[in-house]
Amino acid sequence: MSRPSPSGKRGQRCAPLVASTVALQCAREDLTTRRRHAASNLLPQIPGTTARTGGYLQAVRLLPRRGSRRLLDLWYKNAVIYSLNVATYKDGNGDGIGDFKGLTEQLDHIAQLGVNCLWLLPFYPSPGLDHGYDVTDYYNIAPALGTLGDFVEFSHQARLRGLRLIVDLPINHTSDRHPWFQQARADPSSPFREYYVWSSSEPENSTEGVVFPGFQLSVWTYDLCAQSWYYHRFYQHQPDLNIACAAVREEIFRIFGFWLELGVSGFRIDAAPFVVEEIRPDRPAKRRYEFFAELRNFLSWRKGDAVLLAEANVAPAELQHYFGDGSRIHMLFAFLLNQHLFLALARESAEPLRRCTTQLPRLPQFAHWAQFLRNHDELDLGRLTSEERDEVYAAFAPTRKMQLYGRGIRRRLACMFGNDRRRIELAFSLLFSLSGTPVIYYGDELGMGDDLSLPERWPVRTCMQWTDDENGGFSTRPGHRLLHHVIRDGQYAPAKVNAIAQQRDPDSLFNWLRRLVEMRQSCPEIGWGECTVPESNCPAVLIQRFAWEGKSVLVLHNLSQTNCNTEIRDVPKGRKLTDLFGNRIYDSKPSADGTVIELDAYGYRWFRLD
Numbered sequence: 233m234s235r236p237s238p239s240g241k242r243g244q245r246c247a248p249l250v251a252s253t254v255a256l257q258c259a260r261e262d263l264t265t266r267r268r269h270a271a272s273n274l275l276p277q278i279p280g281t282t283a284r285t286g287g288y289l290q291a292v293r294l295l296p297r298r299g300s301r302r303l304l305d306l307w308y309k310n311a312v313i314y315s316l317n318v319a320t321y322k323d324g325n326g327d328g329i330g331d332f333k334g335l336t337e338q339l340d341h342i343a344q345l346g347v348n349c350l351w352l353l354p355f356y357p358s359p360g361l362d363h364g365y366d367v368t369d370y371y372n373i374a375p376a377l378g379t380l381g382d383f384v385e386f387s388h389q390a391r392l393r394g395l396r397l398i399v400d401l402p403i404n405h406t407s408d409r410h411p412w413f414q415q416a417r418a419d420p421s422s423p424f425r426e427y428y429v430w431s432s433s434e435p436e437n438s439t440e441g442v443v444f445p446g447f448q449l450s451v452w453t454y455d456l457c458a459q460s461w462y463y464h465r466f467y468q469h470q471p472d473l474n475i476a477c478a479a480v481r482e483e484i485f486r487i488f489g490f491w492l493e494l495g496v497s498g499f500r501i502d503a504a505p506f507v508v509e510e511i512r513p514d515r516p517a518k519r520r521y522e523f524f525a526e527l528r529n530f531l532s533w534r535k536g537d538a539v540l541l542a543e544a545n546v547a548p549a550e551l552q553h554y555f556g557d558g559s560r561i562h563m564l565f566a567f568l569l570n571q572h573l574f575l576a577l578a579r580e581s582a583e584p585l586r587r588c589t590t591q592l593p594r595l596p597q598f599a600h601w602a603q604f605l606r607n608h609d610e611l612d613l614g615r616l617t618s619e620e621r622d623e624v625y626a627a628f629a630p631t632r633k634m635q636l637y638g639r640g641i642r643r644r645l646a647c648m649f650g651n652d653r654r655r656i657e658l659a660f661s662l663l664f665s666l667s668g669t670p671v672i673y674y675g676d677e678l679g680m681g682d683d684l685s686l687p688e689r690w691p692v693r694t695c696m697q698w699t700d701d702e703n704g705g706f707s708t709r710p711g712h713r714l715l716h717h718v719i720r721d722g723q724y725a726p727a728k729v730n731a732i733a734q735q736r737d738p739d740s741l742f743n744w745l746r747r748l749v750e751m752r753q754s755c756p757e758i759g760w761g762e763c764t765v766p767e768s769n770c771p772a773v774l775i776q777r778f779a780w781e782g783k784s785v786l787v788l789h790n791l792s793q794t795n796c797n798t799e800i801r802d803v804p805k806g807r808k809l810t811d812l813f814g815n816r817i818y819d820s821k822p823s824a825d826g827t828v829i830e831l832d833a834y835g836y837r838w839f840r841l842d
Contacts, residue, residue: 306600308349308498308539308562308563308600308669309600309669309756309759309760310669310753310756310759310760311347311348311349311396311669311759312347312348312670312672312749312752312753313347313349313350313351313602313669313670313671313672314347314349314350314351314672314674315350315351315607315608315671315672315673315674316335316350316351316352316353316674316696317330317352317353317363317364317608317674317693318330318331318332318335318352318355318377319331319364319376319716320674320693320694320695320696320706320716321334321338321674321695321696322334322335322337322338322698322706323706323707323708323709324336324337326707326708326709327376327707327709328707328709328714328715329376329377329707329714329715329716330377330695330706330707330716331376331377331382332373332377332382332383332385332386333378333382335386336382336385336386336389338696339386339390339393339395340393341731341735342393342395343393343394343395344735344746345672345677345742345745345746345749346746346749346750346753347395347672347749348394348395348396349395349397349398349497350390350395350396350397350398351398351399351400351500351541352398352399353400354367354400354401354402355373355374355377355383356368356369356370356372356373356374357369357372357373357374357375358374358407359409359469361407361467361469362466362467362469362470363608363689363690363693365402365466365470365502366402366405366406366407366408366409366467366469366470367402367406367407368406368407368409368410368411369410369411370401370490371487371490380494383494384494387494387495387496388495390495391495396497396498397495397496397497398496398497398498398499398500398539399491399496399498399499399500400499400500400502401487401488401491401499401500401501401502402502402503403473403487403501403502403507404465404466404472404473404502404503404506404507405464405465405471405472405473406470406473407470408468408469408470408471409469412424412428413427413428413471416428416458417457417458417462418457418458420458423479426474426477426479426480427474427477427480427483428462428463428471428472428473429462429463429472429474429511429512430458430460430461430462430463431452431461431462431463431513432460432461433513434452434454434461435452435461435513435514436514437514438450438452438461439451441465443466444466444467444637444688445637446637446638447467447637447688448466448467448468451463451464451465452464453468461513465503465506465509466503472506472511474510474511475507475508475509475510475520475523476510476520481523481526484527485527485530488527488531488534489530489534492531492535492538496538497537497538498531498538498540498541498562499538499539499540499541500541500542501527501540501541501542501543501561502543503543504524504542504543504544504561505544505550507523508520508521508523508524521556524540524542524554524556524560524561525556525559525560527540528540528559528560528561528562539562539563540562541561541564541602542561542563542564542565543565544561544564544565544567545565545567545612545615546567548568548591548592551564551592551593552593555595555596555599557596558596558598558599561599562598562599562600563599563601563602563668563669564599565601565602565604565671566602566603567612568588568591568592569585569588569589569592569601569603569666570603570604570611571612571613571614571616571624572587572588572616573585573605573659573662573663573666574611574624574628575620575623575624576774576791577627577658577659577791578623578624578626578627578628579623579791580772580791580792580793581771581791581792582768582772582773582774582775582789582791583771584620585765585774586765586774589763589765600668601668601669602668602669602671603663603666603667603669603670603671604663604670605659605663605673605676606644606645606676607671607673608673608689608692608693609640609689610636610637610639610641610689611641611642612639612640613625613639613640613641614639614640621639624641625641628641628643628648628649629643629648634684636688636689642684642688642689642691642692643682643684643691643692644675644676644680644681644682644691644692645659645673645676645679646676646679646680646681646724647681647682647724651679651681651723652834653741654815654833654834655834657741657815657834657836658789658790658791658815658834658835660745660748661787661789661813661836661838662774662836664748664749664752664758665752665776665787665789665838666758667758667759667763667778668759670752672745673692674696675696675697677741677742677745678697678729678730678731678734678741678742679724679729679741680697680719680724680729681719681722681723681724682694682719682724683719686717690717693716694717694718694719695707695714695716696731697718697719697729697731698726698730698731698732699726699730699731699732700726700730700733701726702726703718703726704718704719704726704730705726705730705732747813748813751812751813751838755778755785755812755838755840756780757778757779757780757783757785758778758785760780760781761778761779761780761781761784762778762779763776763778764776764777764779765777766800766801766802767801768798768799768800769798769799770796770797770798770831772790772791772794772796773788773789773790773791773796773798773831774789775787775798776788777802783840783841784807784840784841785812785838785839785841786809786838786839786840786841787836787837787838788829788831788836788839789831790831790832790833790834790835790836791834792833792834793834794833795830795831795832795833795835796830797828797829797830798828798829798831799827799828799829800822800827800828800829801827807841807842808841809829809839809840809841809842810839810840810841810842811837811839812838812839812840813836813837813838814835814836814837814838815832815834815835815836815837816832818830818837822839
């Protein structure tokens with residue numbers, strides 16, 4: 233049947249409807265235009281804001297002054313993060329592998345510690361050749377760890393306990409078994425070919441930029457199927473994604489959006505400098521730092537309080553590229569400060585820490601450090617000089633078996649300090665008194681040990697110890713059928729180090745750390761305030777003073793094995809020092825003028841200035 237002419241009766245009857253529809257569309261477009269125009273009129277009033285800046289950042293920049301929380305609570309400023317690997321935390325179904333069911337069952341342990349944010353190491357489908365950092369599907373859960381339904385239930389239960397979730401997202405590379413790479417290598421005309429970086433011949437610089445010396449020979453590998461060389465900053469089974477490809481960037485946005493919908497509050501960006509590295513064969517690498525702002529914008533619109541936590545072990549001069557003016561990465565791990573902290577502990581001198589704090593740039597208001605002692609990787613000392621590195625080795629990793637890649641230490645915290653409770657407490661107290669958000673690695677709250685018989689970075693990735701039985705309560709599966717290792721002998725065996733025993737013991741490391749977490753969260757000056765590092769007459773004593781909204785906190789640490797009395801020279805007159813926390817209850821109080829303070833060997837004291 234022929235269609236009626238627009239000039240016919242039917243067309244005439246439709247005309248009012250068409251006209252009204254067009255009018256409504258025009259009205260909508262006009263409203264959108266006016267909204268955008270109104271928003272753009274605000275931008276010149278906000279220093280440093282650009283047209284690419286997300287609505288979330290525009291709103292928070294209206295804060296009345298630096299450090300104020302009157303209009304917005306930046307939750308990460310006063311958070312405490314707990315990092316864990318699902319596969320080594322708790323087996324909930326008896327198959328010998330940790331899973332989300334088991335993790336959900338143990339959320340009360342984490343909540344009891346007092347932390348308010350979990351950082352989950354990769355839990356995606358993976359061949360497991362690099363601790364889960366070789367991903368084959370970003371939109372799913374590794375089958376051994378559970379289902380998406382298990383994840384949603386875990387996310388729900390975590391939220392009920394006041395726990396936010398940060399998930400690790402290795403977007404620098406995929407596994408070579410990922411469908412994207414399999415299609416890319418099989419067909420040069422595949423749209424996924426551009427997802428990766430290829431070269432028809434071996435680049436002349438193929439051995440430059442190796443990340444794992446002694447375990448990795450090149451950053452380019454020839455693929456027989458593709459008949460081309462592909463780029464991989466890390467192991468050859470981890471081909472790098474091509475950040476210059478618009479389709480890759482869009483895919484990353486989709487991945488972020490997917491997990492945000494499942495209750496995630498942020499993402500840890502693995503190997504951030506390499507994520508934005510644009511690679512071309514035999515050309516200098518170019519870094520597209522603006523991609524961090526695009527990620528921030530996406531998060532701001534999808535979930536206003538979601539955060540980006542990035543791994544970027546770079547020189548101080550490069551940090552501004554990651555933070556920007558506060559519109560890029562929210563938090564960076566403080567690698568430089570971490571390395572100088574261990575140098576200070578090795579020397580029993582506060583000078584390295586004081587020196588390092590002067591080298592770090594002043595952060596934008598909405599940027600923050602993530603402070604840590606240990607994590608799932610080696611303790612990287614690459615930013616120290618060779619002489620300084622040797623000092624740290626001598627103190628904490630004296631044999632080659634304890635060292636890794638010529639730059640790091642592959643030991644857990646308690647083992648590095650010879651299981652000396654005084655030194656472990658000192659290190660944690662230092663961690664919690666540094667400007668930034670403290671990050672605890674699972675098991676360190678108990679003083680768990682390591683297993684140096686395992687290869688590379690695996691000694692610090694053993695199963696969590698819950699009880700004193702053979703498998704440490706990790707799994708009911710026979711020990712020889714577990715996927716991951718359990719420490720069974722010595723002073724760090726489950727019979728001597730386990731969660732249940734420490735939860736019941738008021739003097740345990742776990743309960744001491746719980747009190748420290750509580751103390752840190754009651755001192756927002758550390759997370760929000762300005763920090764100064766006054767000089768001390770004792771070289772081993774580090775003094776930190778935090779001031780915020782008219783309130784001050786003073787923290788002292790004695791890094792040496794000798795008792796001392798230290799002087800505080802800049803306590804304002806009329807201010808009283810009130811003891812908050814310490815390695816013990818000191819009988820001696822600060823002197824009448826508040827300037828002389830007693831400290832034990834490896835002692836620490838926290839004060840509030842009233």
